[in-house]
Amino acid sequence: xxxxxLNTLNSIVANATPLVxxxxxxxxTERAGLTNLSLDGSIIFSAMVGFAAAYTVNNxxxxxxxxxxxxIAAAMLVGALxxxxxxxxxxxxxxxxxxxxxVLTLLMNDLATFLGQAYTRIPGPQLLSMPIPILRDIPFIxxxxxxQSIFAYISYLLIFGTWYLLFSTRQGLALRAIGERPExxxxxxxxxxxxxxVYTALGGxxxxxAGSAYSLSVKAGWSTPPSMLxxxxxxxxxxxxxxxxxxxxxxxxxxxxxxxxxxxxxxRNQMLPIPVTALxxxxxxxxxxxLLLVSSGAIERLTRLMPRPVQKWTRNxxxxxxxxxxGTRFEPK
Numbered sequence: 001x002x003x004x005x006l007n008t009l010n011s012i013v014a015n016a017t018p019l020v021x022x023x024x025x026x027x028x029t030e031r032a033g034l035t036n037l038s039l040d041g042s043i044i045f046s047a048m049v050g051f052a053a054a055y056t057v058n059n060x061x062x063x064x065x066x067x068x069x070x071x072i073a074a075a076m077l078v079g080a081l082x083x084x085x086x087x088x089x090x091x092x093x094x095x096x097x098x099x100x101x102x103v104l105t106l107l108m109n110d111l112a113t114f115l116g117q118a119y120t121r122i123p124g125p126q127l128l129s130m131p132i133p134i135l136r137d138i139p140f141i142x143x144x145x146x147x148q149s150i151f152a153y154i155s156y157l158l159i160f161g162t163w164y165l166l167f168s169t170r171q172g173l174a175l176r177a178i179g180e181r182p183e184x185x186x187x188x189x190x191x192x193x194x195x196x197x198v199y200t201a202l203g204g205x206x207x208x209x210a211g212s213a214y215s216l217s218v219k220a221g222w223s224t225p226p227s228m229l230x231x232x233x234x235x236x237x238x239x240x241x242x243x244x245x246x247x248x249x250x251x252x253x254x255x256x257x258x259x260x261x262x263x264x265x266x267x268r269n270q271m272l273p274i275p276v277t278a279l280x281x282x283x284x285x286x287x288x289x290x291l292l293l294v295s296s297g298a299i300e301r302l303t304r305l306m307p308r309p310v311q312k313w314t315r316n317x318x319x320x321x322x323x324x325x326x327g328t329r330f331e332p333k
Contacts, residue, residue: 008261009144013152016257018043018213018228020155022235023242023249024162025079025206031166031244032199033179033325034087037101039207040232041108042082046211048116050075051222055124064125071125072212079208080201082108087200090329091193097327105232112226119222126220127151151213158206163246175199179323182330192330210235244323259286 022043029036036042054071058064082104090097127149135146145152166172174195177185182192211228219227234256242249263282 006140006143008265010147012254012257012261013144014148014218015260016253017148017152017155018210018218019231019235019238019253019257020250021151021158021213022207022210022232023238023253024155024158024246025203025210026235026239027203027242027244027246027249028162028175028206029083029200029203030239030326031175031179031323032196032203033182033323033328033330034090034196034200035097035101035327036083036086036200036204036207037098037236038082038086038104038108038232039101039235040230041105041112042079042204042207043211043214043228043232043235044226045082045108045112046075046079046208047215047226047228048112048119048211048222049078050208050212051124051215052116052119054216055119055122058125067125068127068216071216072209075212075215076205076208079211080205083200083204083207084197087197091196094329109229113224116222116224121221121223124221125216127217149213149217151209151217154209159246159250166246176323178330179325182325182328186330186332192332196330207232207235240322243321 022039026036026039050071052071053074054067056067057070058067061067085104086097086100089095089100129147129149130153132146132153136142138146145156164172166176174185174190177188178190178192178195186192214228214231215222235253238249238252238256241252259282
């Protein structure tokens with residue numbers, strides 16, 4: 001196969017990796033019944049903190065590997081704390097989680113710009129590709145999926161781990177219950193709000209990891225304005241597009257990264273006489289159209305024209321109903 005095509009597909013997987021991690025994290029949070037609308041600011045602030053921590057530890061100890069570990073851990077901690085602010089504001093203070101999340105997005109963006117001034121456009125530790133022996137040599141698949149950074153391999157584990165947790169474990173059943181019917185879960189002895197804290201923090205930690213994936217791997221370093229600006233909103237849209245299901249969420253992340261790459265190729269090769277701004281808008285426009293088709297039920301109506309066995313599989317895959325208790329506050333009685 002053409003080497004240029006393989007390189008392009010490899011870059012799509014690399015660029016989609018932070019979106020996959022952030023979207024899976026938000027899927028876990030929303031399955032628990034909370035919406036973390038701070039995703040964009042959280043990713044940006046976590047990216048800055050992750051790079052700053054990695055740079056500082058590396059300079060102090062002259063150990064790049066340790067610096068990278070500290071950077072990822074710091075970013076995950078920051079992401080979890082930001083998510084917990086939303087959970088506490090909603091559960092304990094009875095404030096609107098959407099409003100709090102939106103304010104946090106703006107606040108974290110500004111804080112990252114202010115606190116990250118000393119780290120702007122300076123070289124620092126970076127996680128490079130780590131090919132997996134044997135798997136890297138699998139025709140076609142190997143060079144695309146197994147010649148990536150550690151973040152990509154973590155995202156693969158996260159995809160299947162989240163799917164297994166949600167649909168094959170008692171813990172996953174409890175997680176889905178507190179997002180669908182918290183009253184029923186509480187009646188069966190589940191501490192709804194405690195689990196919401198746990199899964200909101202867990203989802204936030206993965207959002208923080210996504211931030212570190214940008215600044216320590218995909219778009220290494222820190223700059224103002226941040227290179228990942230807007231990707232948190234994309235991740236939120238991908239969760240909706242993915243119907244709160246890990247596999248569909250991943251498909252949405254790869255689709256968006258592929259559309260971005262396509263726009264870049266068209267722009268670079270001057271294949272079409274289209275302005276640059278219009279090309280950059282293509283992924284957003286197509287994602288909005290897809291969201292409208294899925295949410296309106298148009299795609300589901302089309303599946304009724306398919307053979308019955310295909311209908312059942314397609315309907316399950318394209319189902320996009322949100323958790324029934326998403327965005328609602330639960331008060332034990």
